[in-house]
Amino acid sequence: MPELPEVETIKKDLEKKIIGKKIIGVKIIQKKSIKNSPNKFIKALKNNYAVSIGRKGKLLILELNDKNYLLAHLRMTGQLVYRLELSIHAQNAPAGEQAFARLHFEEEVRDNHTRAIPPRRSLSSEDCGEKSRNKHTRVILCFEDRSRLYFNDLRRFGYLQIASGKEKDKITEKMGVDALCESFNLEILKKLFKDKKKTLKSLLLDQKIIAGIGNIYADEICFDAKLDPRRKVNELNDKKLQRLYNSIRKILASAIKHRGTTFSDYIDANGRKGNFAKFLKVYGREKENCKNCGKKSIQKIKLAGRATRFCGNCQR
DNA sequence: CTTCTTGTTACTGA
DNA sequence: ATCAGTAACAAGAA
Numbered sequence: 001m002p003e004l005p006e007v008e009t010i011k012k013d014l015e016k017k018i019i020g021k022k023i024i025g026v027k028i029i030q031k032k033s034i035k036n037s038p039n040k041f042i043k044a045l046k047n048n049y050a051v052s053i054g055r056k057g058k059l060l061i062l063e064l065n066d067k068n069y070l071l072a073h074l075r076m077t078g079q080l081v082y083r084l085e086l087s088i089h090a091q092n093a094p095a096g097e098q099a100f101a102r103l104h105f106e107e108e109v110r111d112n113h114t115r116a117i118p119p120r121r122s123l124s125s126e127d128c129g130e131k132s133r134n135k136h137t138r139v140i141l142c143f144e145d146r147s148r149l150y151f152n153d154l155r156r157f158g159y160l161q162i163a164s165g166k167e168k169d170k171i172t173e174k175m176g177v178d179a180l181c182e183s184f185n186l187e188i189l190k191k192l193f194k195d196k197k198k199t200l201k202s203l204l205l206d207q208k209i210i211a212g213i214g215n216i217y218a219d220e221i222c223f224d225a226k227l228d229p230r231r232k233v234n235e236l237n238d239k240k241l242q243r244l245y246n247s248i249r250k251i252l253a254s255a256i257k258h259r260g261t262t263f264s265d266y267i268d269a270n271g272r273k274g275n276f277a278k279f280l281k282v283y284g285r286e287k288e289n290c291k292n293c294g295k296k297s298i299q300k301i302k303l304a305g306r307a308t309r310f311c312g313n314c315q316r
Numbered sequence: 317c318t319t320c321t322t323g324t325t326a327c328t329g330a
Numbered sequence: 331a332t333c334a335g336t337a338a339c340a341a342g343a344a
Contacts, residue, residue: 002323003323073323075324076321076323077322157322157323207323214322215323306321307320307321307322
């Protein structure tokens with residue numbers, strides 16, 4: 001599932017692809033996947049430019065030239081896939097942007113309650129070139145060079161949202177410190193965990209405390225720091241907090257280096273899987289041998305409402 | 317058929 | 331106030 005390393009991978013991919021490009025078309029296939037009215041959403045994007053891409057926690061933040069922002073949260077199964085697909089039809093289309101836009105990118109809004117798979121139209125001029133659209137595609141943005149950004153989301157928990165600068169700030173200010181940002185240091189971690197009686201696992205998952213860590217990396221971080229995820233954080237001494245801090249940075253950086261973890265649905269902006277799954281030491285390894293002590297001690301329990309894997313021998 | 321999975325929020329009860 | 335636990339959301343896998 002997309003956590004910080006996966007969103008960061010997508011961010012870096014998209015920076016290379018769409019910065020400076022003009023959005024000439026917006027297709028909303030599932031109304032439920034956008035947080036604004038279709039009218040506002042389309043109006044805010046059409047004929048604007050992608051200026052920069054940021055990220056806080058698991059939230060992707062695309063800056064538009066008119067100082068509005070397109071926020072994207074992938075939740076569990078969301079994907080942002082960029083494709084440059086020149087079709088025969090597109091090449092033969094009448095020259096001129098207006099005609100092209102009219103032909104290919106008329107707005108399409110579907111009822112958000114029906115679960116029916118949208119009928120794939122025959123190869124009409126409207127759809128030609130949308131080769132990467134699939135039954136889980138919820139929104140398509142089209143750029144002036146005829147490349148497209150597909151927002152796919154099987155389970156439809158993810159969303160896209162247009163936000164003003166103020167609205168964007170309000171959302172990001174509610175989030176905790178980004179787990180990877182430079183200003184997040186050991187002192188801040190100590191301050192955040194001081195007096196908290198919750199378990200380590202639940203605090204690592206709490207986006208209002210530290211933003212970006214999800215179920216996979218929470219377990220991997222606890223294993224790397226040799227800490228029992230069931231521990232109350234206020235009883236962690238300085239030495240353990242230092243280990244925890246080091247592991248947060250180390251695991252996330254390593255996962256980014258390997259372009260994230262694909263367990264089921266995650267793919268990057270190029271449509272490729274991440275390579276970090278083979279480095280996972282506890283997630284999905286219950287009943288297997290511990291990579292550290294070698295014992296058959298990887299347990300799976302439910303903690304903070306989530307499946308939690310850890311080595312009952314190494315993690316204290 | 318049931319149960320489980322994911323991120324996040326809302327709610328309940330201690 | 332603070333915590334743990336659970337339901338809800340959607341869709342599919344086992």
